Amino acid sequence: MTVLALDIGGTKFAVARVDADGTLLDRAEHPVGQAPTATLRGLVADFAGDGRTRRSLTGVGIGSAGPIDAAAGTVSPINIPRWRGYRLVAAVQRLVPGVPVTLAGDAQCMALGEWWRGGHDCGSLLAIAVSTGVGGGLVIDGRPWTGRTGNAGHIGHVIVDLDGEACVCGARGCLETIAAGPGMVRWALAQGWTLAPATGRPDARALAAAARSGAPVPLAAFQRAAGALATAILNTASVLDVRDVVIGGGVAAAGDLLLDPLRAAITARAGMPHLRDLRVSSTTLERDAGLYGAAALALLASGEPLRPTP
Ligand SMILES: [Zn+2]
16 A cells, blocks of 8 residues: 655645555655646656556645645645645646545644654654744544644644734734744844844844854743743643654754753643653654655545554
């Protein structure tokens, strides 16, 4: 049994063929470019074959940057302006007729991929992608938990500061306003952090480099983001009773700079006994987590039982 996994990001598309025991048979990625639909068509044709060369696929799983509407099968990735309400599921179905196609959000696929192939050895898991936004996904008892509208897991919009900054979503004080890269940089600049113009743009990567060299404001920005993440994680875990939390995304690539204060804040603030042994770890699959998750989505849709494997 072989499925096709598609990871639709804002700047690149990745594709892989994956078999039922989770072996990634082959993989490719391509920048989205100016013609996203043609890029998609080319990648799928290369991997699924066409006509007589069609490889035997039992399903296609897609993880896409949001917003998505899983029920309608449409996506509107923020960084792909040509795709607004784009009928992605129907487009892929036309490319591989007769093969079932399943769609979920990219962070939901990250959660499913980490649960399946990330070696975390757990039944349930919360995954968080900390990047230019904060995304999240949930696996509960071995199934992706996508919710009524397909939007479950959006931990970036858990409110952590009642009087906080306005968020793009329309609410105030969301986790994303504090812990996403742009929010951290905005706060650091407001506290007086400066970057010599020759050093480049003041972005999350520059902030991490400055924190690593001991600059107090950048260090404080990471502490503040870690504190907000800890609050959102504790709130989520207190409702869902999950133990395992996996952190990925560009800002999380700062590693211990974020994870050390995050673990410390969780330990300091955890109340109820079931919150005291949360396990927070980095993504182990990194950029392939979404592909593994998309493959798992297709396998689950075909009725294949999945168990986490190391
Ligand atoms: Zn929000």
